[in-house]
Amino acid sequence: MFERQVYISGTMVPESQARISIFDSAVMLGDTATESTRTFGHHPFKLAEHIDRLYKSLKVMRIDPGMDATEMLRTTQNVLQANLQCYAPDQDCWIVHNISRGLSVPGSDPTLTSSGATVMIFTQYMCLRNWAQFYTDGCHAVTSMSRAVPTQSLDARIKNRSRLAYTLAESEVKLVDPLAQGVILDIHGNVSENKGGNIFVVSGGVLKTPTTANCLAGMSRSTALKLADGMGIPAVETILQPYDLATADELFFTSTPYCIMPATRFNGLPIGDGTVGPVTIRLLNAWSKMVGLDIVKQAQDQL
Numbered sequence: 001m002f003e004r005q006v007y008i009s010g011t012m013v014p015e016s017q018a019r020i021s022i023f024d025s026a027v028m029l030g031d032t033a034t035e036s037t038r039t040f041g042h043h044p045f046k047l048a049e050h051i052d053r054l055y056k057s058l059k060v061m062r063i064d065p066g067m068d069a070t071e072m073l074r075t076t077q078n079v080l081q082a083n084l085q086c087y088a089p090d091q092d093c094w095i096v097h098n099i100s101r102g103l104s105v106p107g108s109d110p111t112l113t114s115s116g117a118t119v120m121i122f123t124q125y126m127c128l129r130n131w132a133q134f135y136t137d138g139c140h141a142v143t144s145m146s147r148a149v150p151t152q153s154l155d156a157r158i159k160n161r162s163r164l165a166y167t168l169a170e171s172e173v174k175l176v177d178p179l180a181q182g183v184i185l186d187i188h189g190n191v192s193e194n195k196g197g198n199i200f201v202v203s204g205g206v207l208k209t210p211t212t213a214n215c216l217a218g219m220s221r222s223t224a225l226k227l228a229d230g231m232g233i234p235a236v237e238t239i240l241q242p243y244d245l246a247t248a249d250e251l252f253f254t255s256t257p258y259c260i261m262p263a264t265r266f267n268g269l270p271i272g273d274g275t276v277g278p279v280t281i282r283l284l285n286a287w288s289k290m291v292g293l294d295i296v297k298q299a300q301d302q303l
């Protein structure tokens with residue numbers, strides 16, 4: 001059987017043989033820029049934009065990946081092509097980039113390495129099972145106890161693998177409800193984001209989402225805003241607080257795998273009439289139309 005191929009710093013290896021050192025800064029420092037792109041019908045979605053965001057993260061992290069964005073794009077397309085045979089026609093995959101600074105040198109300067117950057121590119125099956133039911137039932141959005149790392153300490157726009165704060169937050173909301181999806185607040189109590197997604201409300205016909213002052217500039221966030229614009233739905237980027245979520249007509253998350261995940265409860269309270277709202281459904285349908293694939297059906301067929 002053909003085994004998935006992984007790109008590691010210039011070589012393609014079978015996934016079971018893909019290794020990095022225990023001294024890699026990815027392990028020692030969590031010092032890794034990352035991107036996760038998905039395919040629709042085996043075609044990568046917004047790959048150039050993901051790579052553009054990756055290079056912005058790398059620039060601010062002062063990591064040199066040893067190739068320019070054009071070569072990264074070409075290399076990524078090669079990795080995808082090499083692996084597409086592993087996915088059935090109705091299946092899609094993640095394309096993941098993890099780029100660490102390289103082999104850490106112990107001592108006073110954490111940016112010192114004894115190698116070039118470790119560039120890892122691989123694909124994984126896009127499993128949507130755990131989100132599938134939320135398209136029709138809506139999820140329960142719950143605020144975590146842990147707050148977001150202040151963007152003044154680690155700019156929220158840098159997409160990186162230092163994930164402890166997100167993991168803690170998500171594990172806290174799972175204590176409240178095992179199926180809850182986290183809403184992380186910033187240190188001022190404003191809504192920032194989910195561990196892997198952005199947050200939107202619809203109130204009085206207006207779509208609202210936090211500005212990127214405290215959240216990742218998500219690709220799905222910008223897709224939702226663009227679709228709304230094309231459909232004449234007014235949208236604003238603004239400060240949102242838990243009160244705004246509790247009193248919204250609709251609430252949803254956006255992220256690369258599920259695109260739009262409706263929420264019908266917030267901290268135990270029903271959102272609107274407690275069902276998935278019309279604007280959310282219109283946006284989801286428009287997204288499916290744009291990518292030529294029924295996003296909800298693809299996920300629910302996995303149940």
Ligand SMILES: Cc1ncc(COP(=O)(O)O)c(C=O)c1O
Pocket residue numbers: 036166193194195196197198215216217218219220221254255256257
């Ligand atoms: C912290 C965080 N916020 C938001 C998102 C959503 O971004 P995108 O729409 O680009 O997947 C992600 C994606 O992984 C994320 O990690």
